Amino acid sequence: MxxxxxxxxxxxxxxxxxxxxxxxxxxxxxxxxxxxxxxxxxxxxxxxxxxxxxxxxxxxxxxxxxxxxxxxxxxxxxxxxxxxxxxxxxxxxxxxxxxxxxxxxxxxxxxxxxxxxxxxxPSALLTEYDALTARARIRPADRVLITGATSGVGLVGVQLARALGAGTVIATTRSAAKADLLRSLGAGHVIDTSATGVVEALGPDAYDVCLDHVGGAPFAELMGAAAPLARIVQIGRLAGDHAEIDLELLAARRLHLIGTTFRGRDAAELHTLVAHLRAALPGLLGEHHVxxxxxxxxxxxxxxxxxxxxxxxxxxxxxxxxxxxx
Ligand SMILES: NC(=O)c1ccc[n+]([C@@H]2O[C@H](COP(=O)([O-])OP(=O)(O)OC[C@H]3O[C@@H](n4cnc5c(N)ncnc54)[C@H](OP(=O)(O)O)[C@@H]3O)[C@@H](O)[C@H]2O)c1
Missing domain, CATH: 3.90.180.10 (Medium-chain alcohol dehydrogenases, catalytic domain)
Known part of the structure; x- marks a missing residue:
């Protein structure tokens, strides 16, 4: 073959x-x-x-x-x-x-x-479903920020966040030309990070859950827009593996910083995730047309x-x- x-x-x-x-x-x-x-x-x-x-x-x-x-x-x-x-x-x-x-x-x-x-x-569904449910424990009406939202996984993340009951989805891209696509998939607010920073665009207390696909230097800024007790899931590092973060802000807002990857997960954990996703799949692909x-x-x-x-x-x-x- x-x-x-x-x-x-x-x-x-x-x-x-x-x-x-x-x-x-x-x-x-x-x-x-x-x-x-x-x-x-x-x-x-x-x-x-x-x-x-x-x-x-x-x-x-x-x-x-x-x-x-x-x-x-x-x-x-x-x-x-x-x-x-x-x-x-x-x-x-x-x-x-x-x-x-x-x-x-x-x-x-x-x-x-x-x-x-x-x-x-498969990869986008598993990554974003796991991040929103098992990692961030999304709740109805949560405001969800998705960075690098035009990545292959991010575009599915925007749709899943809506399907799983997010109150609003905020999406970032460096390309203004991709903003309409993000809105058509359910983003209520699109930030063009080539023109403005996340905190500048949103102010503080702007999101409850963040799916971060960008990492790198821009990661430092994300916490400034987080609500108290927000859950930030670090998924991808399109902008690099290192960031300097403000630990005072992390502590003061009691933020949850959660890393994730599929590498090294044992079979039982993957089986459980796939079983949960399998049960949700008819609704996600049918009613929500993800x-x-x-x-x-x-x-x-x-x-x-x-x-x-x-x-x-x-x-x-x-x-x-x-x-x-x-
Ligand atoms: N943790 C996990 O389990 C897991 C699973 C799957 C994927 N990932 C990670 O998630 C990320 C996305 O994966 P993918 O395969 O979906 O990516 P992809 O489709 O290749 O993403 C491409 C898009 O990312 C944006 N981008 C590229 N470089 C960037 C930068 N320096 N800063 C900000 N945005 C940048 C660009 O969008 P704009 O032009 O709109 O900015 C670009 O069109 C990757 O880092 C990948 O490794 C992690």
Whole structure:
């Protein structure tokens, strides 16, 4: 079968012929229709992100973290999943024609959702759903600030915050041209951080929950706009890994600063998260019509174009790699 791999010398991507995976007794073999690409794929390519092969049991040079496709075969201990079913999952080595996935990580996909949309959903849904529910414990009418909101995950975060009952969603972008998109997805207030700072735009006591995808120097400012007891979930570091924060403000407002990542989480924790999301999924995809924003769709054979697109300033949402037919 064909799989996208990182070339050890150049770190460029190439399509390689590799043996198909064996499936374990709790695994499902999925014929991949499409895979979503993420900022993490870019970091991995640049050697700035540790491969997750230990967690996902795929060779370290395999590319991809999420995919959608149809079940081809199921292991003997798998219940409730049958060949032919349309599924999606966050899983390692996703940019391949076939992947073996732990069945407790699979999410069922309604046939009304396209393969490209399904491929772009798992990482964003899991990240933002977990951040809003298990980490921030969102409450009805909470005011939610989402920084780097036009990132692939952030655009789903805006929709999820609304679906989970946020009173208002405040979104940041550095690109004024992307403000209308954020409003159309449910942001009540958009801040163009190329023109103004968050505190300048909002003042104090402006949000109860923050999903921060930006990190870096801008992180220092976020606390100035937080309400007392606000929960700030640090998810992404698009602007860098280091920030200087005002501990006096942290203490005075009794803020909760919460870090999160999927790296190193054990299987039981991931299974619990996926089970919660699976239960909420019909409402989120149906009534609330949560969908990824698709920036572009690229064929597996021209994956280098997709890698280039991930670095371009105009990028808005997910780059999807088309691999097979649904
Ligand atoms: N903790 C976790 O479990 C987890 C899971 C998934 C993703 N993440 C992280 O979340 C972040 C977003 O991931 P993604 O794959 O969705 O990203 P992405 O789609 O590649 O994000 C691209 C967008 O981010 C914004 N951006 C880029 N550099 C920026 C900077 N220096 N300052 C502010 N904004 C910047 C730009 O939007 P504008 O032009 O609108 O500013 C850009 O269009 C990444 O840091 C990723 O590693 C974490």
């Amino acid at each position: 064909r799989a996208l791999v990182t070339d050890g010398q150049s770190s460029r991507w190439k399509v390689a012929e590799v043996p198909p995976p064996d499936i374990g007794s709790h695994e499902v073999l999925v014929e991949v229709a499409a895979a979503g690409l993420n900022h993490a794929d870019l970091l991995m390519r640049q050697g700035r992100y540790l491969p997750t092969s230990a967690d996902w049991n795929v060779p370290a040079n395999r590319v991809g973290f999420e995919m959608a496709g149809r079940v081809r075969a199921v292991g003997p201990d798998v219940r409730g999943i049958a060949p032919g079913q349309f599924v999606m999952a966050q899983t390692g080595g996703a940019c391949a024609e076939l992947v073996a996935v732990d069945h407790q990580l699979l999410l069922p996909v309604p046939e009304s959702v396209t393969a490209n949309d399904a491929a772009g959903l 969908r990824p924003v698709i920036d572009s769709v690229v064929d597996l054979t021209t994956a280098e174009d997709a890698a280039k697109r991930l670095t371009e300033p105009g990028l808005t949402g997910k780059v999807v790699l088309r691999i097979g037919r649904l």
